[in-house]
Amino acid sequence: KKDNFEKSNLILKNKKNIITAYNNNITISEIAKIYGVSVGCISNNLKIWKVRKKHGVKYLLRKMILEGV
Numbered sequence: 001k002k003d004n005f006e007k008s009n010l011i012l013k014n015k016k017n018i019i020t021a022y023n024n025n026i027t028i029s030e031i032a033k034i035y036g037v038s039v040g041c042i043s044n045n046l047k048i049w050k051v052r053k054k055h056g057v058k059y060l061l062r063k064m065i066l067e068g069v
Contacts, residue, residue, distance in 0.1 A: 010036075
């Protein structure tokens with residue numbers, strides 16, 4: 001079993017691949033499985049890296065608030 005240091009190293013080493021996979025519509029749970037980490041681990045890193053999908057409820061709500069709809 002990987003310790004947290006190994007996991008974060010693995011994630012950082014594969015940052016580009018993870019972002020590319022996510023942008024190519026591979027689910028976070030599939031990405032997590034590939035790297036042997038939790039879904040939370042991947043989604044937290046995507047948040048840290050400011051990687052977001054440009055759709056979904058949160059995106060639309062934020063957009064509506066910013067546009068004053």
